[in-house]
Amino acid sequence: MKWSAVGKAFSPRPFNKTVLEKTMQRAWGLHHEARFRDMGDNIFAVHFGSEGDWRHAMSNGPWQFDFNVLVLKEYDSNVRPSEMIFDKVDVWVRVTDLPPGKRTESFGRALGNWLGEVIKVDVDKDGMARGNQLRVRARISIFEPLVRVFFLKATQEENNRT
Template structure:
């Protein structure tokens, strides 16, 4: 992870048990960068990060939320603003940020919203949006840096072949409710 995170100063990894590792950053800016640029994955598995609380017992520690940049596609021009970004993003989870300067409108193909998602639940694929004067439309979502996701149940942590809710041998792969289209393509820099 040190190489992937491209840190300026050193970092220490200490195993707390078989599931959890404590990460100690020498520089608070490195820590902020790692938190800000996530989510991260290792070996196609999501790396969940949480601020350390020394009062909590390790056996009581739960990690079910992760921040993701979500792209909102097919928004009408009138709805490509910070207010709508927050409104639509709140249907997914806690909105952390809308990738727009205050008062700006998004004129690109999609709007980006950073949302804290509950990864124990199926990911949302689309949402109906009322845009005014009785008009409504469907907006689609794609997720940046999305690790392994089951294309049948929409939950992270396993793939279709390991899903407990279905037999992959009996499924038509063209009729799955989720697919590669949920993975956002890489941003060009």
């Protein structure tokens, strides 16, 4: 089914479908109504009313529901819910205070691959970061703790001093 996704709410307790539906339609800022279907084990299918709404929900996360991560995947009608693997989530990483020579797509790809799997590096047509920060979208494991801040060392000499 086009414009459909399957999601899982990583909550310790079962979710209420009606609450999930109302909450996520607001969070996604949908222009058309979406239809939700409970598939058991906190897994649900959602059919979006337009391609734009589907693209927004699929590419602008990560999303949360009831203070827990919500993972969305493209809908595959040939896979059983019990066989679906929800172990990764796409996140945006913002890197600030980089030297101008490091605000490149290639550096963003290297950083994103270090974090997980690179999905996208937000750069202009010349391959440079937009503005004073580099943004990287990476697919990371939901089972690894999130690191809020880390500092990149400038040189090998700096690494040897610490």
